[in-house]
Amino acid sequence: MMNKLRPALACALASCCLASPASAYEFENGVPLTLGMQQGAPYVHGVHIKLQGHEVDIAIALRNDTKQPQHAGFYAATPLFEYLGEGEEYADKTFPELKVLQDGKPLPVSRYPRAYFLGQDITGILRKAGIDPVPPNQADWKKLEKLPTLQNIRISDWQAKLTYGWSGRIAAGASAQVNVRYSALPKFSLETIDHERFTQLAQQHCGDPAKLRALLRSMAPGETQVLAEVFDFPLPFVKLQDTRVTLDKPLKQWMGTRQVAALACGFEGPQAMPTDGMIRSVNYSISVLVVSLLSSAPEEGSQKP
Incomplete structure (x- = not known):
């Protein structure tokens, strides 16, 4: 499935720095x-x-x-x-x-x-x-x-x-x-970190937008855009069931993006990826927001002190 995303998203990621910083580009619904x-x-x-x-x-x-x-x-x-x-x-x-x-x-x-x-x-x-x-x-x-x-x-x-x-x-x-x-x-889109749309995405997944922005800026100072993906899991057989969620980084970087943070309502694990934790009393569905840095962001440990 991953190769089906390459053509359009590759062009979008390559040109993201030319896009208006005040708008987000929605690519596809999940x-x-x-x-x-x-x-x-x-x-x-x-x-x-x-x-x-x-x-x-x-x-x-x-x-x-x-x-x-x-x-x-x-x-x-x-x-x-x-x-x-x-x-x-x-x-x-x-x-x-x-x-x-x-x-x-x-x-x-x-x-x-x-x-x-x-x-x-x-x-x-x-x-x-x-x-x-x-x-x-x-x-x-x-x-x-x-x-x-x-x-x-x-x-x-x-x-x-x-x-x-x-x-x-x-x-x-x-x-x-x-x-x-x-x-x-998943639903995916390029998002501007300071845009209201990014704030809404974080809030829809019960996150603190300010803390999420602070985490992203600590990892990649100066970056203005990220890739946001929303993974929805409809689970009608899960009724008030405690559910464990583990989010690991992919074995290979995809299109130069790097998954760095995740949010989900009720999730007890840390925000930074990889992460693992419980969601208590899940009822019918779970939605997870995963945020990735773009290829323009410096690699981990490459920032100069």
């Missing part, structure tokens, strides 16, 4: 992946979200207290999306690299694509016409022209949604750990 659980006898007694760069690993600790083996079922779902063109950063919103493991062993994952037009499920119509429900990069115009009309409008530019499902067996009176791994598609 595509959150909802992770849910089919509630049954097995129950969740621990959740740990690990984020390294854009790589996500959600570890879910499960327990089966019954006297019979039980299956724990999960699903992952994208929001509705459409294909907007080759210039779109997140052209592939299907999370094809999604992997699931239980106690270290891979679980088979089923894939369910659906298509919608004017609120109606048109998956069957598209399949009958020999068209993939997921909007294609290159359309077969001959097939598209033969599609029927709905509400007096010919089907085109439809929306799609991908849902994945899996389950794992847990022995009687036993515990298990399920790990869900994928590459995140």
Whole structure:
């Protein structure tokens, strides 16, 4: 997924110093992946979200207290999306690299694509016409022209949604750990440190804008812009559950940026990255703001005393 971000963002990062210091440039909205659980006898007694760069690993600790083996079922779902063109950063919103493991062993994952037009499920119509429900990069115009009309409008530019499902067996009176791994598609933008928009981003994640600015300036005096990324984790099975969050720096710097700070409401860990801590009583979702210095910023330890 990372290589899909390179063309537009590379140009933006290269020209960021020429942009107006009073404005922020929004590049793309994020595509959150909802992770849910089919509630049954097995129950969740621990959740740990690990984020390294854009790589996500959600570890879910499960327990089966019954006297019979039980299956724990999960699903992952994208929001509705459409294909907007080759210039779109997140052209592939299907999370094809999604992997699931239980106690270290891979679980088979089923894939369910659906298509919608004017609120109606048109998956069957598209399949009958020999068209993939997921909007294609290159359309077969001959097939598209033969599609029927709905509400007096010919089907085109439809929306799609991908849902994945899996389950794992847990022995009687036993515990298990399920790990869900994928590459995140966060909302990202170039932000001016002193702009009101940056203040709002920090406040939306329960941070102190003044402290965040002070941290950034202590690391890179004179820098005026940063890359801001918002990672959303919709977790409808997490209900008032204490959740551990670990944020590690990526193994390799991406496009010269350097992740240096993170904020999340209720997060008990330090602001500077890498960081680790608890968020108490998480209810349904977590949103994490990660701030990165640009390539123009000096490397750690390179500042002259």
